[in-house]
Amino acid sequence: MIRRPASRSHESALFHADFVAAGRATKAQVTVIMALGLAAMWILRPILFNQPHPLIHDWAFASLWLVVPAAIRVVSCLPRTPPPWSTGLFIASVYLDVITFMVIRSLSEQGGYDEIPILIPIAYLASLLVVHIRFVVLVPAMLVGFATLAIIEAMTIPITSASVIDIGAAGAIFFVPLASSWLHERQTELGWVRERRLNTLSTTDELTRLPNRRAFDHELQRALTDGPLPVSLAILDVDRFKVLNDALGHAAGDRTLAAIGRSIADSVDGPSTFTARLSGEEFVVVWSGDGPEAARAQADRVRGDVASLQLPSGRFDTPVTASAGFASLGSPPEDPARAAAVLTATADAALYRAKHDGRNRLVAAATLIPDSDPTVDARLQRPVDEVSVEVEDPLGEHDRAFLADFDRSGLVARRVIMAGIALIVVAVAAVAPGLLALPDTTVTTSRVVYGFLMIPAAVVAIVAATWRRLRPWAAVIHVVCVAPVIAGQMWLRASDVPHAQEIVTFLMPVAVLLSLGVVQIRFRLMFPAMVVLYIGILVVECLAVPAYDGDYLAFSPMPS
Structure with a gap:
């Protein structure tokens, strides 16, 4: 079938379907992680909960x-699930988990049992950020989920400074990555459009706008492999085209080929046909499923x-004509590649006879050329097209350009995140002492950590993401600057501050750590950095911060 340019709206719909479908593998991975986590939580409930709520022991509720x-x-992960349903079902499943965790957390708190830390439902809701949900759907889904979580928390859990800070940190976890999610979708769409258009260019003849020889070879083998039989083939050749070129010029020859290409496309356009320009003045038409006589x-x-x-042919009072050779294959081939070569060689031989018999006629081959014919092997050995393929270095020009674009695209997110951290630190330093009535020693300690560690680190990261000369090292500098920010937060948790008023909750360093995943840092740098910082947070939390109920559960979502 002739491929016509898709409209912008149709192309956008195709991309969105492919974008959602591409997230099925990620959805499957997240599904496995969540299932294992929930199963482990229920199996290990005697260890994780000193006084678990009765609901956790209830088999009916547990199965629910x-x-x-x-x-x-x-x-939602199944290939046959339509993209809109796949997205909707996954969001619904996450909402069920979030509501369930918040119900258990509320009942546990009210009954004096071990609570489920708020980091658990937050981690489940944050999974929506990584499963290829369209931005226009992701934003309201995150808003509704976060609002539900915050409302349940506010209505059922006693409000403290720590809970308010937890909700604020949760908001940062949710909404700061949204800009990166939009950027990721936009870059994916641009790459998808480029790849689609490059593929169209590589398989389209520029003069006639018909598919070229590369596309013909692919479609013929596909028809012989998957399409309905019989498969018929006609090769058309413009008669005495050299005479036309010599008499009227190559520009006239090009106009003639373009007109013939349009005529053939208009004559055979249909779901069971495929038309292409083979080379020069040769065209080909393939029919799948039509009877040989009809084809x-x-x-x-x-x-x-x-x-x-x-069309003028360059000869007096004689229009342009064409000769054609026809062949058909009705039985399923054992080797589609060889069958394609046999069918093409047979039609080509019939075309030669049509030329020999006087031109301006069609000759149909009675039988196919045997597999042993030398023309078959010659066609199998022929290159796919006339474009030479050069072996590039392992990191080619296109790869380097992509990585450069990838690095640049994270600069804005890095500046926003570090500026947000600096503003939050300044606000806490200004408001917390009076609001929480902190001791002077605690205020002094926090201001030293803020002023000499966390704020300078944020400023350096912002400068690195802004100053052009430092941009090649901006990602490394950002990771290096995140380390003192997290170290400062854990220092305050381990000092007298959390004992007096827990203004630095466990969720805050977690939020900063997770930000590394949304600022376009290459995996080879991001992964070891997150592992090292994660281990550092766990070590400090376990050794220097007094344990509280739900600690182990709070650690569990971070690696996923």
């Missing part, structure tokens, strides 16, 4: 919050339409 959301997520009649009509165009 373990099985139902997992089953919905599995359906032959169509081929002769297409050939006759060339003469009816009345």
